[in-house]
Amino acid sequence: MIVEKITYSPIGVIKSPFEDVRDMPIQPTGARQVIGTVEVYPEFKGGLDSLEGFSHVILLYHFHKAASWKPMITPFLDNKPHGIFSTRCSIDHPMRIYLGGVVSPLVRCYYAVVV
DSSP, X not given: OOOOOOOOOOSEEEEOSOOXXXXXXXXXXXXXXXXXXXXXXXXXXXXXXXXXXXXXXXXXXXXXTOOSOOSXXXXXTOOSOEEGGGSOOSTTOSSOEEEEEEEHHHHHTHHHHOO
C-alpha cells in the first residue's frame, strides 16, 4: 500500500493564555472562565459570513505543542492503561490534528477576532 503524504495549511491561529501543555486543563470544564481567540487570516474572512446565527463553531486544529506520541495511556479518571486509539486523549495521539468546538460568545464576536 502506498501512503500518500497529506499536507495542509493553516487558515488562522487559535490563541489561549496557556503557555505550557502541563498547565492546560484536561477537560474543557476546567477552562470555563478562560478567554481565547480564533484569528482567521484575512483571505478567509469571507468564509465567516452568516456565522453569527450558530451557537457553536467546530474547529479542526493542529496541536503544535503535543509531545511524541504514546501507544498506551492511562486516561483522566481511569486507573487502567488503554491503547491511544480507544481514548479521547489529544496530547499523546500520533496525529496532531484535533477537533474542538467554540461556543456562542466567540461566534457572536467573530468579526472582532479576524485579523
